Amino acid sequence: AQSVTQLGSHVSVSEGALVLLRCNYSSSVPPYLFWYVQYPNQGLQLLLKYTTGATLVKGINGFEAEFKKSETSFHLTKPSAHMSDAAEYFCAVSDHYSGGSNYKLTFGKGTLLTVNP
Amino acid sequence: DSGVTQTPKHLITATGQRVTLRCSPRSGDLSVYWYQQSLDQGLQFLIQYYNGEERAKGNILERFSAQQFPDLHSELNLSSLELGDSALYFCASSVAWVGPDTQYFGPGTRLTVL
Numbered sequence: 001a002q003s004v005t006q007l008g009s010h011v012s013v014s015e016g017a018l019v020l021l022r023c024n025y026s027s028s029v030p031p032y033l034f035w036y037v038q039y040p041n042q043g044l045q046l047l048l049k050y051t052t053g054a055t056l057v058k059g060i061n062g063f064e065a066e067f068k069k070s071e072t073s074f075h076l077t078k079p080s081a082h083m084s085d086a087a088e089y090f091c092a093v094s095d096h097y098s099g100g101s102n103y104k105l106t107f108g109k110g111t112l113l114t115v116n117p
Numbered sequence: 118d119s120g121v122t123q124t125p126k127h128l129i130t131a132t133g134q135r136v137t138l139r140c141s142p143r144s145g146d147l148s149v150y151w152y153q154q155s156l157d158q159g160l161q162f163l164i165q166y167y168n169g170e171e172r173a174k175g176n177i178l179e180r181f182s183a184q185q186f187p188d189l190h191s192e193l194n195l196s197s198l199e200l201g202d203s204a205l206y207f208c209a210s211s212v213a214w215v216g217p218d219t220q221y222f223g224p225g226t227r228l229t230v231l
Binding site: 011036042043045047049078090105106107108109110 | 159160162227
């Protein structure tokens, strides 16, 4: 069974500081990996995803993530935090099989990002 | 705005009751997923439909059921409600059931069971 671990349920940074949100996964096959953001009282919005190819993935709002197979990690980073980045961030993994049909997302517990002025 | 709509936005009901949550996918999307978000369990996959057919089941209770209609909208039926069913229920849609299509999430329905 797949699982996703997000280290740190709450991360607090100052405005302008580096944002680093950690995600490790376990999967029996090369996974598809996703980061979603959830603003208060809203649904989830895709930030970025890794499928195949380049391991450094760029997303919206200046975020990027690097797939490291040897470390089974997919950490999310942003060089400079903005106040508007305050939200909850979810890492997710989706398995895929040849001819398979189950693309459900398995989510981590989420990391709440607070940005201090 | 993801293009996925969910109604109602809020639902308050009593234990033992039955409710129906509705989801309209993005135009052109054939696949619909239902997820439950609670403080205890986090975000959990419940069930997936593709073009009217059930494709995958997750941690969905027997008291819960879903269907996808010919116009591709989907309904999640929750019956014999318990206090623990209080949660945010999200619907997501994607183009097809073969990945890695992005799943687009609706704003959710917040269910409160009193």
